Amino acid sequence: MPRYFFDICYGSTFARDPTGSECDGMVAVRDEAVRALPAIARDEIPRGGDRQAFTVLVRDENDITVYTATLMFTGLWIGDSPLPEPEEEPLG
Template sequence: MPRFYLDLYNGDGLTVDDDGQVFETRERMRREAIRMLPDIVRDEAIENDHTAITIKVRDEDGRQIFEASIVISSGWCD
């Protein structure tokens, strides 16, 4: 089964996935990357008015093959 590396980009910069994860298919990897986004943004959005999280996925050869992002913006309306 192929190994995929899910690198995380957020307000703190880049967190590189050095270990990777094995998924049966590219579709399962895509679903996992998308599933992770709300959990990550939920924690970070509490502290910031604008939060953008991106997961960029690399294959075993180091090529980026997928990207998913989520953005939350908030602000007072005075």
């Protein structure tokens, strides 16, 4: 079964998949990418602000990109709602 590598990009972060996953065809490749995006967003949206994009770039065994998918998040404060103060990063 062919191996595909699911590289992740969000903000200034680019994480290259070193091990990959075996997928039985292109539908399985797409399904894997689609499953990965919400999981990444769930962890990163709370600490990343109101405008974010999360992208999965899928490479085949020959290092050729065969599929890409992007999930966008946009939040907007409405009306007289005060903008929240940014939280300070914990020291450590």
